[in-house]
Amino acid sequence: MKKKTSIKELELRANMIRKSVIQMLAEAKSGHTAGSLGMADIFTALYGTFLHYNPKKPTADDRDYLILSCGHICPVLYATLSSSGFFPEKELLTLRKLGSRLQGHPERNCIPGIETTSGPLGQGISQAAGIALGLRLDKKKNKVVCITSDGEHQEGQVWEAALFIAHQKLDIINIIDRNYIQIGGNTEDSVALGSLKEKYDSFGWNTLEIDGNKMEEIVEGLTKAFQSKGPVAIIANTVPGKGVSFMEHDASWHGRAPNPEQAKEALNELTKIEEGLKK
Ligand SMILES: Cc1ncc(C[n+]2csc(CCOP(=O)(O)OP(=O)(O)O)c2C)c(N)n1
Ligand SMILES: [Mg+2]
Numbered sequence: 001m002k003k004k005t006s007i008k009e010l011e012l013r014a015n016m017i018r019k020s021v022i023q024m025l026a027e028a029k030s031g032h033t034a035g036s037l038g039m040a041d042i043f044t045a046l047y048g049t050f051l052h053y054n055p056k057k058p059t060a061d062d063r064d065y066l067i068l069s070c071g072h073i074c075p076v077l078y079a080t081l082s083s084s085g086f087f088p089e090k091e092l093l094t095l096r097k098l099g100s101r102l103q104g105h106p107e108r109n110c111i112p113g114i115e116t117t118s119g120p121l122g123q124g125i126s127q128a129a130g131i132a133l134g135l136r137l138d139k140k141k142n143k144v145v146c147i148t149s150d151g152e153h154q155e156g157q158v159w160e161a162a163l164f165i166a167h168q169k170l171d172i173i174n175i176i177d178r179n180y181i182q183i184g185g186n187t188e189d190s191v192a193l194g195s196l197k198e199k200y201d202s203f204g205w206n207t208l209e210i211d212g213n214k215m216e217e218i219v220e221g222l223t224k225a226f227q228s229k230g231p232v233a234i235i236a237n238t239v240p241g242k243g244v245s246f247m248e249h250d251a252s253w254h255g256r257a258p259n260p261e262q263a264k265e266a267l268n269e270l271t272k273i274e275e276g277l278k279k
Helices: 007-028 034-038 040-050 071-083 089-094 124-137 156-168 196-202 215-227 260-278
Strands: 065-068 144-149 172-178 206-211 232-237
Touching (some): 007 034, 007 089, 007 215, 007 260, 034 071, 040 071, 065 071, 065 124, 071 089, 124 144, 124 172, 172 196, 172 215, 196 206, 196 232, 206 215, 215 232
Parallel strands (some): 065 144, 144 172, 172 232, 206 232
């Protein structure tokens, strides 16, 4: 573990990340809101407490690797990276603008802290496997954490990688955003995923299931995962659109940005949450 940050402090930071996400998307007038808000707590815990990194030396040999497989939720990664010192926060408002480094899907070698280019779903867990195998060959202990979404588990490549990783006993933590939505509605109405816990268990992974919006559970789950050897899957049950009442559990916010009025309302709600947390 990198450093101990209190649960309250992490909750406050996650709420700030949500505010940044709303501001970025409203300014861009496009982008993926629901998954970005839903995963803010997990990204905050990872960068606030667990991952080892130096924002001044983002490619340092001893860094941990965070692979964002579901690239469309990059606003939450951009906001977390900038608040962790990787690049100036004012750059966040250039999201999706012509010439900006912060495109709608992340690009490697462009933004400090971004390890892989992603957007086409289903590939990140294979990239994590390659990185973990390379680290093993080099006898290095850097952690490899992959963030995947539930929708991308409808891609066959994910399961091939899951088999390979278990066979090789690679040290990978795969955090799965189990929010039950995808581009066209509920995941179970599209191609049902059923119990991802049972599936990962049967593939030979050590599998945990957590509430991905409860900071204590996130910290407890990540503590176990970071202390484990071999593949660990964390099924993180999250609320898409978390923190903004009119976005929560509504798949239409998968790839929609708030208009100015909606952004104002969303920021008001998040400010109320912040005030509640400060009491
Ligand atoms: C290989 C591939 N097929 C289709 C898409 C288009 N696409 C982008 S996001 C998305 C939904 C995937 O579900 P999930 O990642 O669970 O979405 P969320 O929870 O963020 O709504 C789809 C189909 C893509 N990016 N890559
Ligand atoms: Mg989803």
